[in-house]
Amino acid sequence: MIALNNHPSGRHFLQIPGPSPVPDRILRAISLPTIDHRGPEFARLGQKVVAGMQQIFQTRHPVVIYPASGTGAWEAALVNTLSPGDTVLMYETGHFASLWQKMATRLGLEPEFLALPGTDPATGLPNSWRHGVRADLIEERLRRDSAHRIQAVCVVHNETSTGVTSDIARVRKAIDAARHPALLLVDTISGLASADFRHDEWGVDVTISGSQKGLMLPPGISFNALSPKALARSKTARLPRAYWGWDEIVEMSAGGYWPYTPNTNLLYGLSEALDMILEQGLPAIFARHQRWAAGVRSAVRAWGLATQCADDELHSPVLTGVVTPPGIDADAVRRLIHDRFDLSLGTGLGKLKGRMFRIGHLGDCNDLTVMATLAGVEMGLRLSGVPLAGSGVAAAMEHFARPRAETLSATR
Numbered sequence: 001m002i003a004l005n006n007h008p009s010g011r012h013f014l015q016i017p018g019p020s021p022v023p024d025r026i027l028r029a030i031s032l033p034t035i036d037h038r039g040p041e042f043a044r045l046g047q048k049v050v051a052g053m054q055q056i057f058q059t060r061h062p063v064v065i066y067p068a069s070g071t072g073a074w075e076a077a078l079v080n081t082l083s084p085g086d087t088v089l090m091y092e093t094g095h096f097a098s099l100w101q102k103m104a105t106r107l108g109l110e111p112e113f114l115a116l117p118g119t120d121p122a123t124g125l126p127n128s129w130r131h132g133v134r135a136d137l138i139e140e141r142l143r144r145d146s147a148h149r150i151q152a153v154c155v156v157h158n159e160t161s162t163g164v165t166s167d168i169a170r171v172r173k174a175i176d177a178a179r180h181p182a183l184l185l186v187d188t189i190s191g192l193a194s195a196d197f198r199h200d201e202w203g204v205d206v207t208i209s210g211s212q213k214g215l216m217l218p219p220g221i222s223f224n225a226l227s228p229k230a231l232a233r234s235k236t237a238r239l240p241r242a243y244w245g246w247d248e249i250v251e252m253s254a255g256g257y258w259p260y261t262p263n264t265n266l267l268y269g270l271s272e273a274l275d276m277i278l279e280q281g282l283p284a285i286f287a288r289h290q291r292w293a294a295g296v297r298s299a300v301r302a303w304g305l306a307t308q309c310a311d312d313e314l315h316s317p318v319l320t321g322v323v324t325p326p327g328i329d330a331d332a333v334r335r336l337i338h339d340r341f342d343l344s345l346g347t348g349l350g351k352l353k354g355r356m357f358r359i360g361h362l363g364d365c366n367d368l369t370v371m372a373t374l375a376g377v378e379m380g381l382r383l384s385g386v387p388l389a390g391s392g393v394a395a396a397m398e399h400f401a402r403p404r405a406e407t408l409s410a411t412r
């Protein structure tokens with residue numbers, strides 16, 4: 001038999017930016033007996049999770065739930081809105097934006113990949129992978145497209161490979177300022193329910209998300225939130241689609257059902273997650289993610305290391321990318337920390353392999369689990385021979401011991 005649990009005591013520290021730790025309450029909900037997905041009980045569950053997800057996306061329009069990982073929902077967004085050979089304007093923020101661009105090519109689309117040119121002299125890392133989406137570059141490109149060949153603008157809200165969160169409202173404003181009819185497609189697979197996201201207010205046409213990050217579920221379900229314009233476009237879009245087709249799913253899930261067998265037990269988990277999230281309210285959840293992220297950054301600063309994100313106002317509340325000094329293999333540091341302290345950190349992806357590691361601070365964490373994570377990282381950096389300017393743990397303790405605005409308001 002394969003040993004599925006190699007963690008001798010206590011909890012494993014799963015501090016990667018997804019999957020995030022799953023709360024016991026959600027694990028218990030998932031363990032309920034599977035029911036008939038065409039029976040009367042199921043409709044209540046189906047309708048509840050769709051309505052709850054509308055609140056999470058901050059939308060009044062349909063939300064489609066797929067039994068698939070986030071990648072499936074990426075594909076769904078493209079095949080429901082576009083036609084073979086369509087030009088799409090995508091923006092290179094990092095590894096996930098690059099994977100989405102690759103998928104667009106494989107589906108027979110013609111992606112144009114906008115990026116900030118050049119490399120950062122301090123780190124030798126591509127500029128585009130350290131900064132957010134530049135809405136002015138998108139506006140400039142759309143203005144030059146007077147024939148309106150570009151059918152969609154695709155951006156990643158929270159780039160999980162770098163820890164940079166882009167300003168989506170600004171991208172919408174850029175599209176409108178260029179008076180361009182392109183749809184706005186946004187991946188917030190790792191941002192939703194951790195970082196503020198407003199589908200309707202920000203004028204997003206399709207938002208893509210997944211279960212295993214801010215929603216605190218295991219991997220296996222994913223989402224498309226739609227706009228009326230995206231729904232209208234799906235009537236004429238010609239890329240082949242069957243399983244991913246919005247039409248039948250939107251129609252059936254209004255009544256709480258799906259055209260095929262949905263992921264019943266994960267939907268129990270989603271129902272529980274929605275109760276947990278909506279009881280507390282999104283603002284409190286967003287605020288604590290910001291607090292964790294600021295605490296982690298205070299530690300990184302005290303160590304004298306650089307964050308992968310180079311835009312001060314765009315640091316992700318979900319994860320922090322930590323650049324290791326030249327000559328230090330970030331994956332070797334991660335391995336050591338995993339073996340010694342039972343703590344998993346995110347690897348450097350794509351162009352960042354070996355150059356940095358990622359600390360996830362999302363979902364079912366608290367100030368002390370974040371502190372313990374930082375202690376594991378600090379010990380691991382020292383054991384790896386990384387010269388540190390000071391104690392990040394001490395700096396983070398100062399940060400977390402400060403009064404908390406959201407607790408004060410909750411007790412008032």
Ligand SMILES: *Cc1c(COP(=O)(O)O)cnc(C)c1O
Nearest residue numbers: 069070071096158160189190210
């Ligand atoms: C996790 C993630 C994905 C991929 O989702 P899967 O569930 O692994 O298919 C895509 N984009 C972003 C930004 C992500 O964080």
